[in-house]
Amino acid sequence: MRIAVAGKGGAGKTTTAATLARLFARSGYTVTAIDDDPNPNLSVALGLTSEQTSKLGRVSREEILEEVKEADGSATMHLKRPFAEVLEQFGVRGPDSVGVLVMTGLLGAGRG
Amino acid sequence: MQGNDITVLDMEASIEHLSRGTLRHVDTLLLVTEPYYRSLETLGRMVPLAQDLGIKQMYVVANKVRGPREEEAIRRYCAERGVEMIAVLPFDEEVLEADQLGVPILDRYPESAYVREVERLRERLLAGAVKLAH
Numbered sequence: 001m002r003i004a005v006a007g008k009g010g011a012g013k014t015t016t017a018a019t020l021a022r023l024f025a026r027s028g029y030t031v032t033a034i035d036d037d038p039n040p041n042l043s044v045a046l047g048l049t050s051e052q053t054s055k056l057g058r059v060s061r062e063e064i065l066e067e068v069k070e071a072d073g074s075a076t077m078h079l080k081r082p083f084a085e086v087l088e089q090f091g092v093r094g095p096d097s098v099g100v101l102v103m104t105g106l107l108g109a110g111r112g
Numbered sequence: 113m114q115g116n117d118i119t120v121l122d123m124e125a126s127i128e129h130l131s132r133g134t135l136r137h138v139d140t141l142l143l144v145t146e147p148y149y150r151s152l153e154t155l156g157r158m159v160p161l162a163q164d165l166g167i168k169q170m171y172v173v174a175n176k177v178r179g180p181r182e183e184e185a186i187r188r189y190c191a192e193r194g195v196e197m198i199a200v201l202p203f204d205e206e207v208l209e210a211d212q213l214g215v216p217i218l219d220r221y222p223e224s225a226y227v228r229e230v231e232r233l234r235e236r237l238l239a240g241a242v243k244l245a246h
Contacts, residue, residue, distance in 0.1 A: 001241050002137055006123040007144030008154040012175040015207060016144055017122040019218050019230045020237075027234070029118045042122045047216040095216070 018045035025096040032087060032099040043102070047095040057090040059103045140169045140237065142198070147174065147182035152189055159193050169240055171198035173233065178203045198240075199233035201226055 005017040017033065025031040035042035043053045064086050068078050079086075091101040121138065141162055145155045155172065162170050172195055174186040183200050190197045204226040210217040218227055 001117075001140055001237065002119045002121070003140045003142060003237070004121045004123050004138040005142045005144060006158065007142075007173075007175075008146075008151050011144045011146050011151055012201070012207075013142075013144040014122050015211065015217060016142070016173060016175065016201065016230065016233075017120050018216060019227060020234055021118075021120040022216070022218055023227075023231055023234045024118045024120070028116070030116055031118045031120065034119065034121045036121055036123050044214050045216060047219055095219070 014042050014045050018042055018047075021098050022046065022096045025098045030099075031097075032083065032091075032101065033094075035100070035102045043094070043100055046098055046100060048092065048100060052092045052094060052100075055092050056100065056102050059086065059090045059101060061103065064103075138167060140171070140240070141167045142171055142173050143195075144173045144175050145186065146176045147178075147186050152186070155189070156193065159195050171196050171237075171240075173197075173199045173201065175201045176203040177201065198236050199229060201229045201233075 003020070005013045005020075007013040021031050021033040033042060033046060043056060048056075064080055066078055066080050087099045087101060091099050094100050143155055143158055143162070145151045159170070172186065172190050174183060174197055177183050177186070177200050186200075187197050202225045204217075204224055206221040206224045207217050207226050210220040213220065217224060221227065
């Protein structure tokens with residue numbers, strides 16, 4: 001399941017996303033939490049230590065995603081390399097083993 | 113995809129910039145809203161956008177709800193727009209306190225009403241995913 005959490009700033013989406021991620025992890029799922037917010041604070045809400053937070057690399061979407069044109073002219077994004085590898089290089093594992101990535105602009109509209 | 117993998121994406125506040133292609137990576141969209149006019153107004157803008165994008169499952173999560181009157185207001189709003197309200201998370205002083213301390217509510221107050229309701233949200237999301245798969 002790939003869940004996106006959206007809402008007006010201050011509505012509590014980050015707290016909800018973080019709590020949900022950890023509860024899924026506790027019930028046996030392999031969970032990756034991705035922060036796509038320009039003011040990333042998901043790591044705090046997840047309970048990462050400041051040392052872990054400082055290790056978080058900012059992944060550009062070009063680094064892991066490539067755009068593929070479909071036959072009908074639409075464009076879709078595909079992972080360039082295995083997600084586990086990306087997590088290993090740029091992310092950290094926080095409480096309840098939730099993998100954390102910061103990836104500003106991940107779902108931005110097709111620029112160009 | 114992989115049945116045991118879950119990705120949770122904390123999105124930018126605005127979803128105006130979402131495109132059809134990129135959203136193929138998302139199968140469930142949670143729209144978190146407060147029971148206030150401006151928050152509901154934002155919700156009202158996002159729902160048709162998300163519907164246009166063809167997201168498989170879209171749910172409203174009512175947050176910071178202080179009682180039945182507020183819950184009912186959001187429920188009515190959702191019903192008018194044809195979107196399901198999947199959870200009602202209570203206004204909880206313990207969430208504010210944890211937030212101020214910079215610690216997760218789950219660690220500070222694991223028994224809080226808020227955490228209990230997020231757990232119910234988790235269960236309902238799983239139930240919805242099972243429904244979708246069959």
